[in-house]
Amino acid sequence: MPCSPLDQGCKGGSGVALRDPTPWETNMDMLAREAQEALRQRSLRLRARAQASADELEAEDATLTDSERRELRAIDEALARIAGGDFGRCARCGGAIGRHRLRAIPEARHCMTCAAEDR
Numbered sequence: 001m002p003c004s005p006l007d008q009g010c011k012g013g014s015g016v017a018l019r020d021p022t023p024w025e026t027n028m029d030m031l032a033r034e035a036q037e038a039l040r041q042r043s044l045r046l047r048a049r050a051q052a053s054a055d056e057l058e059a060e061d062a063t064l065t066d067s068e069r070r071e072l073r074a075i076d077e078a079l080a081r082i083a084g085g086d087f088g089r090c091a092r093c094g095g096a097i098g099r100h101r102l103r104a105i106p107e108a109r110h111c112m113t114c115a116a117e118d119r
Contacts, residue, residue, distance in 0.1 A: 031099055032087045035106035036079065043075045078107035090114050 021029070046068055053063040064072065081087045088097050090111040097111045110118070 027099065028088045031102050032082050035087065035102060036082050038106050039075045039078055039082075043072060043079075046072050046075075074107040074109075077109070081109075 046064065050064045050068070078087070088102060089095070090097055091109045092114040093111065095111050095113075097108055101108050101112060108115070
């Protein structure tokens with residue numbers, strides 16, 4: 001909805017009234033920032049461990065276990081979801097992933113319901 005820059009509800013220079021973020025959006029932004037930092041730290045640790053192993057063996061390639069490779073791939077995918085604005089949404093049903101689940105498993109792709117169906 002267009003507005004005058006002098007209007008109280010008009011924010012920014014776009015001339016469009018912007019709504020305040022909902023509490024859910026604010027919470028998800030905070031969770032996304034926390035998750036992004038935690039995921040980056042885990043990624044750095046895994047990559048450093050792989051580099052140290054490669055240096056010890058004087059090998060060209062990093063030596064990660066299959067489990068570590070899967071974890072690193074999940075971390076990279078989660079960071080991409082954060083960057084793309086899809087963090088906190090279930091990849092299967094599109095519903096919200098609970099904040100407790102995201103804090104425990106920031107790379108989670110599915111809500112608890114969909115994750116339970118996979119088992």
